[in-house]
Amino acid sequence: MLDFDQSISRRTVLRRTLGSVLVSGGATAALSQGTFVRAEEPGLILRNTRPLDLETPVTALDHWITPNDMFFVRSHLSSPAIGLAPWSLRIGGRADRPQNWTLESLQKLEQVKVPAVLQCSGNGRAFFRPRLPGIQWEKGGVGHAEWSGVRLVDLLDRAGIQSGAAHVHFLGADAPPSPKTPAYLRSLPLERARDPNTLVATHMNGEPLPYLHGGPMRLVVPGWTGNHWLKWLREITIAVDEAPGTYQQAGYRIPKTPAPPGAVLKPSDLVPLTFMNVKSLITSPAAGAVLNRGKQVIRGVAWTGAGHVTKVEYSVGSDPKWRPATIQGEPRPGSWRPWTIDWEPPQPGTYTISVRATDSHGDTQPETTVWNRSGYLWNGIDRLTCEVR
């Protein structure tokens, strides 16, 4: 049974205290250079109470790790009761040895830790025009955490995958409100399910996986959009075909070729969302910040789905010249990399800084993402407008 996020308080508070020391240290350094950092509003951005959808303010993404209590929350259905019975993860279907795993028995398998970006496929939906239905995520339907738990492939191998199996279905404990409402039943192709980075995670940033993030266990599919990262995971079924039902067969699909609003699309015109696309966000200073003249450091993060980020560039105002930002850390698929820009505004005024990332496949962020009917995969160039006095 979960201890209902009691752990989040102690460890996160410690980390946040350290973080704020670092931040205030940074602010002190910045102040000595004549910079004013605008105070940010506390808490997450409430997009939906039922089911719960909370967005991270972009300034809270200003670190390699996004703290658990500032990490965005996305729910399809209402949060399930956890604790009516000891948690059990069932593996069956086309399996030689169907099994039940508990939190305790999972601990006997090799524990692995994977840093990975979790991003809602609809992150940035609010920026598409024409507007689209769905949660109006702006920038913060994304975060980066160290996920730990067991490899899904280890569970599949122990269950014994039968010949002919090609997909793995997943079901969480969050029940639909009505028998007419489809359950959030999803599947991964077997190849992706067997990827050593695909996890059944029981921990997030070193803490037991928090309830609102899918605790006690969730699927972690680094590089792929959040719709694959099932929360409150309880049932794994090895199968021949993709999962039936609307969420796998119709939802989370994107046109193979751009289709304008109103276009009539056949199911064969759509492909499932898998990898994220290349993206970067400016995390500091905050939009609308008032800066004094002098040396400034602009910070942010950049990531992609397949491969890794190779380049982050910036441009000031309408300057057509893109200059390199400094990328930190090591390239690692599925993870993100902080970057910095050292910038010295030449004179007072209002400045707009644009940032774009390029990945190892040679994809670069576009000005705006091509409109698609569900508002998925927005990765238009991020911009910060600030005032220099």
Add this chain to the structure above:
Amino acid sequence: MLRKRVLHGCTRSRGTLGAWVAVGAIGLVAALPFASVLAGNRSGLAVARAAELEAEPPVDDEEAEELDQMARQVMRDNCLICHSEEMIAGQRLTRPQWKAEVEKMIGMGSPLPPEQVAPVIDFLAKHYSDAAPATTPARLTYEQALALVKPETSPALGLDGDIPRGGSLFAANCANCHGPNAQGADLGPNLVEVATLLRPSDFREVTRNGRHRMPGFKAVLNSDQENDILAWLRTKRYEAAPAK
């Protein structure tokens, strides 16, 4: 009682977008077991109050006002079973988009009666059009969000209930709307494995006083009987229907 309260709210702050947001927030606080947490969410209430203050003067068109009120009531009864107001208010869509959304939700189980479909689409297209101004979302900390759904730590009500008796009481009083297996039917949502089962105070509040169009059962069920029903519900495990 709830009906009166909400209608009163509507009358007090007549038909504008801002007012509806305000009424929504008031309705939520009044009607839902999230009251204590949302009441602590000052920024959310501040937004609601600001919206109420900024509301345009009352419209003269009494008939339009009446239609809006009815649509609000219908939405409360049929949409807020699963959704919250923020989600609706956060979207600004064209009439065809709202129509498609409403039809999609009916396909997913919304009990919206056929004769109410057009008025609800009209209401949504009028108040949440693609030309409507953006609303400022409230802020909520993780802890506040968690407090809405996490199990109560106080001595649990329902652990001592009589399970078979709870099953009989459920069949007699609840199954008509929530389905014989408690997994939901047209009028009432699923109750199996929902977070409320570990939140006895919420369970008791809704059972006694009702919620949205659910009537209160305080004149029908005594507290022992509430315990019995809760104990029975806690033994149930959601059984997924074969996917279509």
